[in-house]
Amino acid sequence: MTTNAPVLTIDGPSGSGKGTISRRVAQRLGWHYLDSGALYRAVGVAAGWADLDLDDHGALVRCTFDTRIGFRDDAAGELRVLVNDVDATDELRTETAGAAASAIAAIPEIRAALKDRQRAFRQPPGLVADGRDMGTVIFPDAPFKVFMTASADERAQRRYKQLNDKGVSVTLDGLLREILARDARDAQRAVAPLRPADDAVHIDTTGLSIEDVVEQVLALVPREG
Ligand SMILES: Nc1ncnc2c1ncn2[C@@H]1O[C@H](COP(=O)(O)OP(=O)(O)OP(=O)(O)O)[C@@H](O)[C@H]1O
Ligand SMILES: Nc1ccn([C@H]2C[C@H](O)[C@@H](COP(=O)(O)O)O2)c(=O)n1
Helix, strand or coil: CCCCCCEEEEECCCCCCHHHHHHHHHHHHCCEEEEHHHHHHHHHHHHHHCCCCCCCHHHHHHHHHHCCEEEEECCCCCEEEEECCEECHHHHCCHHHHHHHHHHCCCHHHHHHHHHHHHCCCCCCCEEEEECCHHHHHCCCCCEEEEEECCHHHHHHHHHHHHHHCCCCCCHHHHHHHHHHHHHHHHHCCCCCCCCCCCCEEEECCCCCHHHHHHHHHCCCCCCC
C-alpha cells in the first residue's frame, strides 16, 4: 500500500552524484531511500545469471516478475542489494551491469512491471528516490524534485577515481565514452526518458563538494524546529 508521505526525487545522468547525495540526505532527514537504478541493474544481473539474450524481451519481462530484489544496510551502513537472496551488490555496481540495465530499462513492459515496486517505497516519514524518471513518472506529485547534473568530464573522473580506489583497472577515455553512450541511451529512449521534471530544481554539481550538494538539497526540504 502506498501513502501520501513526502517524496524528494533526485534524477540525473550517471555519475552526477545522485546516489551518494540521496543516501546522505535520506540519513539526515531520517527518511527511506530508493535506489531505483538498482532494480534495473538487479534484473540485468538476474538475466545474465539465467543466460538470457538481451534481445529476448519476453524472457526479460518474465525474469523481471520472477526476480526477488531486496535491500539491507550492512554493519558499515552501506546499502547491500540482494538478488534472489544472493548479495549481488558488487556485481551490480560494475559498468557491465550498468550498461545492461540501461538497455533493459528501454523495454516499456519492464518499466511498467517495476512501477508498483518503486511506489511501495513511499512510506512515512518520507522517501528520497533517485533515478531517471522519479520526478516525471514514478512520483510526479512529489513536493520536492531535483535534477542533478555534472559535466561529462567530471563524471568520468569521479567514476575513474571510484573504480581505481577499488583496484579496478579502467581508462578515463573508455569511461567517458561509456558515460556518453549511456547518457544518449537513457535520454533518447521512447518511454520515460531521462529529462528534468518541469518543477525540478536544477543542481550542477561540477566543482562542488559532496557536503555542499547535500546542504543545497536539504535546504529545499522545510523541517520543523
Ligand atoms: N559532488 C561531488 N563531488 C565529488 N565527487 C562526488 C560528488 N558526488 C558524488 N561523487 C562521487 O562520484 C562517484 C559517483 O557518484 P554516484 O554513484 O553517487 O553517482 P550516480 O549519479 O548515482 O551514478 P549512477 O547513476 O551511475 O549510479 C562516487 O564515487 C561519489 O563519491
Ligand atoms: N529510474 C531509473 C533508474 C535507472 N534506469 C536505468 C538507466 C541507467 O543507465 C540504469 C542504471 O541506473 P543507475 O544505477 O546508474 O542509476 O538503469 C532507468 O531507466 N530509470
